[in-house]
Amino acid sequence: MRIIYKTNTTYSAAEFGKMNLEIQKHDSKFKKAQYIIAAIIAVIIAICLYNSWYIAAGIMVIAGIATFMYLIPYNVRRAAEKEFGKSRLEGTPSNMTFYLDHYEEVNKMGRASYKYVQLRHIYETPTNFYLMLNDKQGAIVEKANCKPELIKFIGKIKAQYKL
Numbered sequence: 001m002r003i004i005y006k007t008n009t010t011y012s013a014a015e016f017g018k019m020n021l022e023i024q025k026h027d028s029k030f031k032k033a034q035y036i037i038a039a040i041i042a043v044i045i046a047i048c049l050y051n052s053w054y055i056a057a058g059i060m061v062i063a064g065i066a067t068f069m070y071l072i073p074y075n076v077r078r079a080a081e082k083e084f085g086k087s088r089l090e091g092t093p094s095n096m097t098f099y100l101d102h103y104e105e106v107n108k109m110g111r112a113s114y115k116y117v118q119l120r121h122i123y124e125t126p127t128n129f130y131l132m133l134n135d136k137q138g139a140i141v142e143k144a145n146c147k148p149e150l151i152k153f154i155g156k157i158k159a160q161y162k163l
Helices: 013-025 028-050 054-085 148-160
Strands: 005-010 093-098 102-107 110-115 121-124 128-132 138-142
Touching: 005 138, 005 148, 013 054, 013 128, 013 138, 028 054, 093 138, 093 148, 121 148, 128 148
Parallel strands: none
Antiparallel strands: 005 093, 093 102, 102 110, 121 128, 128 138
């Protein structure tokens, strides 16, 4: 099989934390929990306003903003980084080779090959692609280490397989 593209990624707790945060953004259970928290905060604010407790309502607005902008993302990232710290992948370089119908990943843990049809999702951020095999397992592709053609190729895979 002819090699189409090659790239490498160095796995780190910070990268894993960013990946986990991106996964959580697409998780329906996580979204439901956020909606419930938002509804509770909204009810408390409404009660405060009804009783003319304007300072308390203002404090709840600030608490709600802090919760959604800082506390939830921080805790999700911190938990993922802590979990990643237990693994043997910290600082491990991983070489990825892309073919027409599959990709291979080689690192100190071994060699793995996955067909594109096995992927459930491809999440894209400004800095990375996350090739997800299931809701919790995937590979990180750092865009900084990719040629522009590889970035386009991954975009085509995402469109072709409706990921």
